[in-house]
Amino acid sequence: MDSSQPAFLYSDGGRQASGFKGEARDCVTRAIAIVTGLPYSEVYEALAMGNASQRPKKSKKKPAKSARNGIDTKKPWFKRYMQSLGFEWVPTMRIGQGCSVHLSPDELPSGKLVLSLSKHYTAMIDGVLHDTHDCSREGQRCVYGYWRYQH
Numbered sequence: 162m163d164s165s166q167p168a169f170l171y172s173d174g175g176r177q178a179s180g181f182k183g184e185a186r187d188c189v190t191r192a193i194a195i196v197t198g199l200p201y202s203e204v205y206e207a208l209a210m211g212n213a214s215q216r217p218k219k220s221k222k223k224p225a226k227s228a229r230n231g232i233d234t235k236k237p238w239f240k241r242y243m244q245s246l247g248f249e250w251v252p253t254m255r256i257g258q259g260c261s262v263h264l265s266p267d268e269l270p271s272g273k274l275v276l277s278l279s280k281h282y283t284a285m286i287d288g289v290l291h292d293t294h295d296c297s298r299e300g301q302r303c304v305y306g307y308w309r310y311q312h
Contacts, residue, residue: 165263165265165267165268166265166297166300167265167266167285167289167290167297167300168266168288168289168290169289169290169292170289170290170291171293172191172284172291172292173201173293174190174191174192174194174195174204174284175194175200175201176190176191176194179200179201179205180202181201181202181205186231187205187231188281188292189228189234189282190204190205190208190228190232191282191284191292192275192276192282192284192291193243193246193275195284195286195291196273196274196275196284196286196310197246197247197273197310197312199246204228205228206228207242208228208239208242209228211236211238211239211242212233215233215236215238234277234282243275243308247310248275248308248311249308249309249311251306251307251309252305253305253306253307254303254306260303262303262304263300263301263303264276264283264290264296264297264298264300264301264302264303264304265297265300266289267300268304269285269288269304269307270309271287271288272286272287273285273286273287273309273310274286274307274308274309274310275307275310276307277304277305277306277307277308278296278302278303278305279303279305281296283296285307
């Protein structure tokens with residue numbers, strides 16, 4: 162394996178062990194549970210509460226209390242939640258700059274990280290990718306930023 166491509170370890174973040182079944186767009190929940198070691202169900206509930214707290218969009222009903230179909234990670238409540246868990250946000254890309262950091266252990270710090278990618282969040286611990294699939298694109302996928310776990 163090329164050193165720029167991260168090692169991969171399959172993990173659902175405790176989803177199945179928590180009694181959840183089927184497929185879901187729950188990458189944010191999984192990544193946070195993997196990095197923090199918190200139970201998947203606890204992270205899911207916190208994110209579902211955050212989703213439910215959002216104001217409805219025009220002509221839309223009130224957001225469901227669910228984290229099954231994704232999380233808007235740009236919302237202030239999400240940033241507050243991550244900080245309350247002990248995460249610090251580190252941006253790696255600026256508008257118009259282009260990709261400067263790839264999903265590669267050579268380009269990311271060691272430690273416990275929740276990575277923000279295009280339409281996906283994933284966990285990386287000491288250079289090892291923890292997810293339900295290898296989303297690294299052979300170490301070439303762009304990292305927009307990451308949450309560094311401080312515990």
